[in-house]
Amino acid sequence: MSKVTFYYGTMNAGKTTLLLQAAFNYREQGLTSIIIKPSIDTRIGNQAVIASRVGLHQECYLVSPEDKISDLLSGLSEKPDIVIVDEVHFLSVPQAIDLLNYSVFAEQAFILYGLRNDYKGQAFPASSVFMANADSLKEVKTICRCGKKATHVVRYFEDGSIDLGHEQIQIGGNERYRSMCRSCHTHSLEKGSIF
Numbered sequence: 317m318s319k320v321t322f323y324y325g326t327m328n329a330g331k332t333t334l335l336l337q338a339a340f341n342y343r344e345q346g347l348t349s350i351i352i353k354p355s356i357d358t359r360i361g362n363q364a365v366i367a368s369r370v371g372l373h374q375e376c377y378l379v380s381p382e383d384k385i386s387d388l389l390s391g392l393s394e395k396p397d398i399v400i401v402d403e404v405h406f407l408s409v410p411q412a413i414d415l416l417n418y419s420v421f422a423e424q425a426f427i428l429y430g431l432r433n434d435y436k437g438q439a440f441p442a443s444s445v446f447m448a449n450a451d452s453l454k455e456v457k458t459i460c461r462c463g464k465k466a467t468h469v470v471r472y473f474e475d476g477s478i479d480l481g482h483e484q485i486q487i488g489g490n491e492r493y494r495s496m497c498r499s500c501h502t503h504s505l506e507k508g509s510i511f
């Protein structure tokens with residue numbers, strides 16, 4: 317089956333927990349899954365551990381920006397029933413297209429997790445490819461402080477002022493990001509503060 321499902325959401329929506337739960341569920345059914353995650357450094361095919369805040373963890377493959385996911389998968393000794401890819405917003409557009417093509421040619425099912433937009437409210441390039449092409453789109457919901465559904469994220473400094481740095485997203489700094497609805501996001505950018 318070549319189905320590609322894209323779970324998208326904002327930060328801190330619990331995507332990693334969902335991902336590990338999905339891998340666990342496949343294992344319980346006697347099905348095989350592998351997890352792939354984009355790497356920010358140049359290590360290729362390295363194994364790493366993916367962990368969630370609720371204590372689940374599993375090994376995963378890291379892919380660098382030059383790496384083709386199709387090469388990694390076709391090099392495996394056994395085809396997995398499902399390939400789970402975390403943080404797909406960090407993939408390049410060619411990597412996203414390679415993944416989509418591979419799903420068809422190898423009849424490989426994928427479950428993808430990632431952010432839809434960055435803290436400036438702009439789509440991540442790979443995420444927009446998946447929004448446009450995935451067979452199924454599922455929103456991972458989280459709530460804004462005002463009670464509405466959060467769809468956006470702001471990045472801020474310790475004093476609460478808005479950080480509009482150049483990098484699209486900083487890795488490993490979840491404490492400096494806050495998920496908000498579009499309205500609160502717009503007001504925060506306008507005021508230059510999360511308060």
Ligand SMILES: [Zn+2]
Nearest residue numbers: 460462497500
């Ligand atoms: Zn709000």
